[in-house]
Amino acid sequence: MNATCPAHESSVCCDAEKSESLAVRAARLAESLEKGVREFIVATDQNLGDIELQIERQSRELQRQATEKAAQKKAEATPPLCPVCKQKLSRVSGGHGRSFESRFGTIRVERERGYCKRCRKWRFPADVVLGLEETAGYSPRVQEMSALLASKMPVAEASVVLEHLTGVKVPRASLDREAKRQGQRARRLRVKLDEQACLGRAHGVQTEMVLEPYQMIIQMDTWNIRERDEWGQTPKLRRRGQEPERWHWVYTGTCFRLDQRGKTAGGRPVISERGFVATREGIDELRQQLHAEALRRGLGQAAGALVIADGAVWIWRLADDRFGQARQRLDFYHAVQHLAAVGKALFGEDQQKLKEWLRPLAKQLKHQSAIKVVERLEEILESLPEGALAEAVAKEVNYLKEHQDRMDYRAAQRRGEPIGSGAIESTCRQNQCRFKRPGQYWSQEGDEALLCLEMFWRNQRWSLLFPHTRQVDPSKN
Ligand SMILES: [Zn+2]
Numbered sequence: 001m002n003a004t005c006p007a008h009e010s011s012v013c014c015d016a017e018k019s020e021s022l023a024v025r026a027a028r029l030a031e032s033l034e035k036g037v038r039e040f041i042v043a044t045d046q047n048l049g050d051i052e053l054q055i056e057r058q059s060r061e062l063q064r065q066a067t068e069k070a071a072q073k074k075a076e077a078t079p080p081l082c083p084v085c086k087q088k089l090s091r092v093s094g095g096h097g098r099s100f101e102s103r104f105g106t107i108r109v110e111r112e113r114g115y116c117k118r119c120r121k122w123r124f125p126a127d128v129v130l131g132l133e134e135t136a137g138y139s140p141r142v143q144e145m146s147a148l149l150a151s152k153m154p155v156a157e158a159s160v161v162l163e164h165l166t167g168v169k170v171p172r173a174s175l176d177r178e179a180k181r182q183g184q185r186a187r188r189l190r191v192k193l194d195e196q197a198c199l200g201r202a203h204g205v206q207t208e209m210v211l212e213p214y215q216m217i218i219q220m221d222t223w224n225i226r227e228r229d230e231w232g233q234t235p236k237l238r239r240r241g242q243e244p245e246r247w248h249w250v251y252t253g254t255c256f257r258l259d260q261r262g263k264t265a266g267g268r269p270v271i272s273e274r275g276f277v278a279t280r281e282g283i284d285e286l287r288q289q290l291h292a293e294a295l296r297r298g299l300g301q302a303a304g305a306l307v308i309a310d311g312a313v314w315i316w317r318l319a320d321d322r323f324g325q326a327r328q329r330l331d332f333y334h335a336v337q338h339l340a341a342v343g344k345a346l347f348g349e350d351q352q353k354l355k356e357w358l359r360p361l362a363k364q365l366k367h368q369s370a371i372k373v374v375e376r377l378e379e380i381l382e383s384l385p386e387g388a389l390a391e392a393v394a395k396e397v398n399y400l401k402e403h404q405d406r407m408d409y410r411a412a413q414r415r416g417e418p419i420g421s422g423a424i425e426s427t428c429r430q431n432q433c434r435f436k437r438p439g440q441y442w443s444q445e446g447d448e449a450l451l452c453l454e455m456f457w458r459n460q461r462w463s464l465l466f467p468h469t470r471q472v473d474p475s476k477n
Pocket of ligand 1: 117
């Protein structure tokens with residue numbers, strides 16, 4: 001024990017020096033800021049942007065020192081317990097230094113290391129307390145910035161934008177790795193939250209009485225993403241006569257309460273609270289994630305549920321399987337496309353005739369009944385001679401007959417329900433803008449990690465992933 005005493009004393013002395021230098025530095029900074037302001041006032045070629053940037057740069061070193069000091073003090077106050085099992089650590093030794101890139105530049109933290117006999121692992125308890133354990137050397141704020149920027153723009157751009165706006169330097173490859181690491185963390189958290197939702201302990205589940213009964217609207221759709229193939233697999237596949245598959249489906253879903261759907265002054269529909277799900281890992285994953293999301297958004301208390309989508313078979317199968325009590329509706333515009341396909345078979349390229357024929361039928365479908373429309377199509381079909389034309393028309397008629405029970409648009413409008421799946425289609429479009437830029441290639445793991453980050457952001461659950469952001473917007477907690 002005696003051996004640690006001199007080290008302890010010197011660290012106290014060192015602390016005093018540091019805290020003094022922080023105060024002295026603050027006074028010196030104040031002086032230099034005032035000098036800068038005086039010069040700014042008389043500078044004819046400077047606007048406010050110049051002084052903003054100057055103050056930012058001048059203050060940075062003080063902010064860095066304050067951050068480093070805070071980190072060091074907190075590390076020293078951390079008891080030598082295993083962060084996982086809470087057991088007292090053995091063979092504890094201090095002075096294990098490591099550098100981290102923080103919001104204000106590089107900081108160095110000396111922390112203790114100890115061995116957990118129960119976990120049979122070396123531990124750095126301070127790293128967990130400071131939020132530094134799952135990173136390649138970046139502070140939580142920089143971890144967050146990397147994750148957010150990488151989920152919003154290509155990594156090369158993200159690295160440049162980050163440095164330009166904040167002075168934080170994260171090279172492109174590091175930013176890519178850090179964002180993926182945070183994405184993996186987001187995936188693990190998503191699994192945990194989904195399990196809790198299914199057990200009824202969901203974050204944000206309403207516990208208050210539901211005064212007005214509401215409907216839960218669920219929509220699904222897909223878009224595709226291009227991925228680079230596994231390393232070196234292309235020649236091998238080609239020798240076997242196979243072409244590597246680079247396009248893959250991203251399964252997407254959204255859910256919201258009908259009573260939370262309104263209109264802007266301009267008449268555009270808006271939804272105040274909406275849940276989003278997107279996964280590259282197949283229909284089963286979508287089914288689980290969307291169900292959990294719907295539960296979090298109040299499916300359990302809903303008077304009823306409604307699934308709206310285009311005609312893809314997998315969607316109705318998923319709906320039967322996971323949302324068995326829900327009503328089903330075929331997207332109106334999708335139904336009209338099938339009507340138009342009949343028109344095209346009948347009138348070819350004659351747009352005018354097609355329009356004249358289609359308009360009253362679409363109107364009838366929307367405001368009267370699908371049964372009448374299908375009857376009308378069957379009459380047409382009977383009048384056609386056997387052949388390619390009749391076959392083309394029969395195909396569309398069969399499609400519409402199959403979905404007849406999903407086309408009660410008149411009743412839907414009376415109840416104020418949506419008749420189309422526009423909400424999910426716009427979501428898919430937005431996702432494609434980010435994930436489908438020219439020349440972009442992804443890996444499945446990278447895709448899923450970034451999609452997961454994007455969904456935490458959209459679902460206003462960012463602060464569950466990065467708790468420090470509760471300070472930014474407490475309502476998004
Ligand atoms: Zn342990």
